[in-house]
Amino acid sequence: MDVETFLAELKDHLTAHQIILDREGLSHFSYDATEQRFMPHVVVLPENTQQVSAVMRLAYKYDVPVTPQGGRTGLSGGALPVHGGVLLSLLRMNAIIEVDEKNMQVTLEPGVISSDLQQELKKHHLFFPPDPSSTVESTIGGNVAENAGYTRAVKYGVTRDYVLALEAVLPDGEIISLGRNTVKNVAGYDMVSLLVGSEGTLAIITKICFKLLPLPLKRITLIIYLNDLVKAADLVVSIFKAGIIPSAIELMDNISINTTADHLGAPLRREAEALVLVEIDGHHEGALREEANEILALCKGIEGLLEAKIALDDTESDRYWLIRRETLPSLKALGKDHLEADVVVPRYQLPFLVKAIRALKYSPAIKIATFGHAGDGNLHVTILHRRRNFAELSEAYTILEEVYKKTMEMCGSLTGEHGIGITVKDYLPLQMSESEIALMRRIKAAFDPKGLLNPGKIF
Amino acid sequence: MDVETFLAELKDHLTAHQIILDREGLSHFSYDATEQRFMPHVVVLPENTQQVSAVMRLAYKYDVPVTPQGGRTGLSGGALPVHGGVLLSLLRMNAIIEVDEKNMQVTLEPGVISSDLQQELKKHHLFFPPDPSSTVESTIGGNVAENAGYTRAVKYGVTRDYVLALEAVLPDGEIISLGRNTVKNVAGYDMVSLLVGSEGTLAIITKICFKLLPLPLKRITLIIYLNDLVKAADLVVSIFKAGIIPSAIELMDNISINTTADHLGAPLRREAEALVLVEIDGHHEGALREEANEILALCKGIEGLLEAKIALDDTESDRYWLIRRETLPSLKALGKDHLEADVVVPRYQLPFLVKAIRALKYSPAIKIATFGHAGDGNLHVTILHRRRNFAELSEAYTILEEVYKKTMEMCGSLTGEHGIGITVKDYLPLQMSESEIALMRRIKAAFDPKGLLNPGKIF
Numbered sequence: 001m002d003v004e005t006f007l008a009e010l011k012d013h014l015t016a017h018q019i020i021l022d023r024e025g026l027s028h029f030s031y032d033a034t035e036q037r038f039m040p041h042v043v044v045l046p047e048n049t050q051q052v053s054a055v056m057r058l059a060y061k062y063d064v065p066v067t068p069q070g071g072r073t074g075l076s077g078g079a080l081p082v083h084g085g086v087l088l089s090l091l092r093m094n095a096i097i098e099v100d101e102k103n104m105q106v107t108l109e110p111g112v113i114s115s116d117l118q119q120e121l122k123k124h125h126l127f128f129p130p131d132p133s134s135t136v137e138s139t140i141g142g143n144v145a146e147n148a149g150y151t152r153a154v155k156y157g158v159t160r161d162y163v164l165a166l167e168a169v170l171p172d173g174e175i176i177s178l179g180r181n182t183v184k185n186v187a188g189y190d191m192v193s194l195l196v197g198s199e200g201t202l203a204i205i206t207k208i209c210f211k212l213l214p215l216p217l218k219r220i221t222l223i224i225y226l227n228d229l230v231k232a233a234d235l236v237v238s239i240f241k242a243g244i245i246p247s248a249i250e251l252m253d254n255i256s257i258n259t260t261a262d263h264l265g266a267p268l269r270r271e272a273e274a275l276v277l278v279e280i281d282g283h284h285e286g287a288l289r290e291e292a293n294e295i296l297a298l299c300k301g302i303e304g305l306l307e308a309k310i311a312l313d314d315t316e317s318d319r320y321w322l323i324r325r326e327t328l329p330s331l332k333a334l335g336k337d338h339l340e341a342d343v344v345v346p347r348y349q350l351p352f353l354v355k356a357i358r359a360l361k362y363s364p365a366i367k368i369a370t371f372g373h374a375g376d377g378n379l380h381v382t383i384l385h386r387r388r389n390f391a392e393l394s395e396a397y398t399i400l401e402e403v404y405k406k407t408m409e410m411c412g413s414l415t416g417e418h419g420i421g422i423t424v425k426d427y428l429p430l431q432m433s434e435s436e437i438a439l440m441r442r443i444k445a446a447f448d449p450k451g452l453l454n455p456g457k458i459f
Numbered sequence: 460m461d462v463e464t465f466l467a468e469l470k471d472h473l474t475a476h477q478i479i480l481d482r483e484g485l486s487h488f489s490y491d492a493t494e495q496r497f498m499p500h501v502v503v504l505p506e507n508t509q510q511v512s513a514v515m516r517l518a519y520k521y522d523v524p525v526t527p528q529g530g531r532t533g534l535s536g537g538a539l540p541v542h543g544g545v546l547l548s549l550l551r552m553n554a555i556i557e558v559d560e561k562n563m564q565v566t567l568e569p570g571v572i573s574s575d576l577q578q579e580l581k582k583h584h585l586f587f588p589p590d591p592s593s594t595v596e597s598t599i600g601g602n603v604a605e606n607a608g609y610t611r612a613v614k615y616g617v618t619r620d621y622v623l624a625l626e627a628v629l630p631d632g633e634i635i636s637l638g639r640n641t642v643k644n645v646a647g648y649d650m651v652s653l654l655v656g657s658e659g660t661l662a663i664i665t666k667i668c669f670k671l672l673p674l675p676l677k678r679i680t681l682i683i684y685l686n687d688l689v690k691a692a693d694l695v696v697s698i699f700k701a702g703i704i705p706s707a708i709e710l711m712d713n714i715s716i717n718t719t720a721d722h723l724g725a726p727l728r729r730e731a732e733a734l735v736l737v738e739i740d741g742h743h744e745g746a747l748r749e750e751a752n753e754i755l756a757l758c759k760g761i762e763g764l765l766e767a768k769i770a771l772d773d774t775e776s777d778r779y780w781l782i783r784r785e786t787l788p789s790l791k792a793l794g795k796d797h798l799e800a801d802v803v804v805p806r807y808q809l810p811f812l813v814k815a816i817r818a819l820k821y822s823p824a825i826k827i828a829t830f831g832h833a834g835d836g837n838l839h840v841t842i843l844h845r846r847r848n849f850a851e852l853s854e855a856y857t858i859l860e861e862v863y864k865k866t867m868e869m870c871g872s873l874t875g876e877h878g879i880g881i882t883v884k885d886y887l888p889l890q891m892s893e894s895e896i897a898l899m900r901r902i903k904a905a906f907d908p909k910g911l912l913n914p915g916k917i918f
Contacts, residue, residue, distance in 0.1 A: 184832075416643040
């Protein structure tokens with residue numbers, strides 16, 4: 001790595017205000033939501049694809065590692081420059097280039113903030129379902145790199161399902177176009193899906209075309225309390241069996257309910273073992289009301305039901321979705337350190353995973369909260385502990401590994417939507433064989449023979 | 460390639476009735492729906508993954524090419540052994556291993572016939588939307604290898620959207636497991652999507668896990684005749700704008716209407732420039748009726764409407780869907796040879812593509828019919844000619860190239876659902892740059908360094 005010569009030549013391609021070298025400036029880009037820190041040698045803020053290409057070409061020439069970065073809201077450390085070198089922030093490439101109403105597509109740059117896209121599309125009565133809880137800070141490029149999901153995945157799928165085409169810059173600076181602006185395309189390998197979720201390790205995404213849907217006209221939320229987690233799974237199965245596909249089915253366990261109730265002063269039922277929030281959406285209010293009543297009837301058939309009700313209006317709905325959104329911040333506000341697992345199992349196994357986690361033996365200083373996307377089988381497990389207490393820290397890691405092992409026993413995956421990054425990579429061999437990992441490494445090498453792009457991630 | 464030694468060792472792993480060497484037997488496996496023929500040296504019919512692995516290991520050892528094959532219904536020649544060697548038919552690996560109602564998944568072997576899966580799932584009130592028109596002959600493995608689409612893609616997506624996990628055998632015989640039986644999974648690169656649609660060039664798929672949906676309870680078909688193709692596109696856009704996502708929107712042009720009417724003796728409106736079939740499906744008959752009436756109202760707002768009606772009952776619906784399904788067979792029954800393009804453009808460009816094709820100058824001996832999936836922008840262009848008349852044949856190829864060029868001008872793709880195979884591979888450089896093709900070749904090499912698996916396809 002020859003950073004000095006690299007920097008000297010870099011100034012031919014970027015202006016002074018696009019290059020950050022001072023310690024305070026570098027520090028700003030050195031951490032994400034994992035609260036880990038890695039200092040880059042330099043931060044660059046390109047403003048167009050040509051500049052990204054120039055940076056990459058130079059970095060390739062002088063063997064300088066490059067880590068792409070969006071809004072720094074990642075939960076697996078994927079955008080942290082663990083090997084130093086160049087931190088390539090895409091925040092200044094933030095144009096929504098075209099909203100194509102007739103073809104229901106949007107073309108945009110990766111630095112667009114998620115909620116800015118949501119607001120723009122609403123004006124056109126268009127809908128882009130993936131909308132992570134970090135929406136006001138996370139970038140679309142980050143969502144694509146991590147294949148973000150969140151609550152609506154149960155009905156609408158994840159980010160990958162909406163990416164039609166990408167422009168990207170390869171590690172050697174070459175600009176490529178992958179996919180087409182068409183909803184179907186089988187010309188060659190699916191390089192688009194390969195780049196989505198590749199955590200910035202294969203190429204730098206510089207332009208994205210998403211397909212869009214018409215904005216659903218109506219939404220209804222149901223609030224359901226149960227005294228048993230397994231009953232929550234039974235309910236989920238019975239909803240699907242009835243032919244209803246909700247737009248969200250979220251689950252909070254007793255600890256999550258109580259911690260969030262404390263933190264927000266929200267009047268939740270603290271004795272419940274499970275709070276299930278169900279959202280249905282659609283085109284016809286009448287049909288939705290009918291569906292909501294069907295779900296209520298299904299609830300009444302479940303032993304262990306404490307309460308089931310339809311939210312009175314949008315205000316009440318919004319209140320419950322805010323409670324769900326604030327679950328992790330509420331847990332964080334307890335002032336403890338936390339380890340998080342983003343495990344996912346086949347939908348019906350979810351409560352059994354929760355029960356298996358409950359059955360783990362651990363000291364009373366540790367608390368484990370579980371909440372997540374019941375419709376997808378995706379559970380966020382938060383292990384609260386004190387990092388500076390070595391016994392607690394090592395116990396927390398033991399629990400984390402146990403959670404991963406239980407997940408593997410249930411044919412699940414180590415991560416449903418947060419990515420492997422640096423926080424999960426040591427556990428990847430629990431899920432993949434040596435030859436499967438070797439195959440991924442060969443694909444990495446097909447894009448990045450020098451291993452300069454986002455090194456130290458995934459494997 | 461050392462076929463003799465390969466065959467001698469093969470007999471250690473397969474029984475005599477799993478190896479075909481006689482000319483008549485080989486001939487049976489030598490063609491597909493493209494009507495092209497390539498003779499293999501040997502046909503093998505493995506019955507389990509271990510046997511597939513054994514065949515691959517030996518072929519790798521003796522440098523023998525291997526071409527995997529399903530139901531031979533492909534329209535791009537992807538399953539033809541153009542380099543001879545081993546034809547590996549997966550027809551005997553045809554078990555539906557498990558229908559998991561609670562998790563809404565099915566695990567099966569690649570040789571299962573598409574319509575057999577459809578019938579099995581119906582018993583469980585489950586739904587697997589991709590169902591190509593070749594459903595009674597095509598295999599699920601072929602659908603996965605080609606990423607099959609067909610009519611319901613507009614609402615439900617294509618085969619790739621349903622594949623959760625795959626077991627596959629690499630060219631060197633290694634057995635790998637990709638993906639997980641979970642609806643979300645971001646652990647590592649999306650190798651599942653990479654294999655889907657890779658036309659059997661990366662690995663032999665030996666087991667598949669699909670996610671499923673609840674079976675929609677109700678369906679309604681609308682039959683709409685228009686005197687202008689562009690009005691058909693306006694109608695499609697207005698349906699989406701109204702917030703309605705139909706489960707199918709199909710388009711037939713005047714020639715397709717007349718040829719199919721002649722062939723089936725069907726009472727279609729022959730003067731129409733466009734027949735649009737719209738299917739909506741859902742959970743509530745009342746809401747569906749409302750939607751159907753909304754679509755009728757939208758039709759009435761369109762100048763150039765000849766007729767719009769709701770099919771009276773399932774019998775009338777089925778009749779129209781059969782007419783649509785029989786369009787290509789009807790064109791084939793004209794007794795001419797045909798070249799087909801499976802082009803796809805952004806949805807709203809479709810009629811402009813049809814108009815551009817109409818505007819081409821060609822001799823009266825040639826006929827061009829266009830029909831396809833209007834909701835997806837996917838058009839099947841059938842160029843009818845006589846192959847043995849050299850002037851007509853060369854004119855047909857000139858037209859084919861023009862169709863591809865017009866498609867490229869509209870930011871479309873050379874193939875929406877049939878694949879590149881051998882029939883489209885010469886045109887791939889129209890759509891992809893040299894460096895994009897080179898990148899795909901490096902990915903191919905990451906799986907198949909010796910280039911033995913399904914050689915001669917895609918590039």
